[in-house]
Amino acid sequence: MSDESGLWLLAAGPAGATALYWALYRYYRNTDKSHAFEHETEVQAQPVTGSDRKVDTISGTQAKRIGGDNVYAYRTRVSRDES
Structure with missing residues (x-):
């Protein structure tokens, strides 16, 4: 009788772990509450608008x-915290 009464305790471990994982x-x-954008939202496609205006040229x-960089001036880039 005592062997059978402890058997439920051994089964409760994996069953509890499975229930916790699933919860x-x-x-x-939130798979039951998530918004299915692809199925529930209708998007009206429109032709692309815009222009191809040239803004700037560097040749x-x-x-x-780059002028003014501070790559080699590491003491000015990194300041020491004197706390």
């Missing part, structure tokens, strides 16, 4: 670096 999955995934650039 957390349902809580965080003949020979500089290998």
Whole structure:
């Protein structure tokens, strides 16, 4: 009799873990409450509008670096916290 009474305790572990996993999955995934955008939303396609206006042109650039950069001035880039 005592062997059978402890058997439910062994089955409660995996059953409880499965129930907890399923509850957390349902809580965080919200698969029953999520909005199915592809099926519930209608989007009217329209032709693309705009223009191809040229804004700026840079040609003949020979500089290998940007003027005013502070790559080698690491003491000015990184300040020490004197707390």
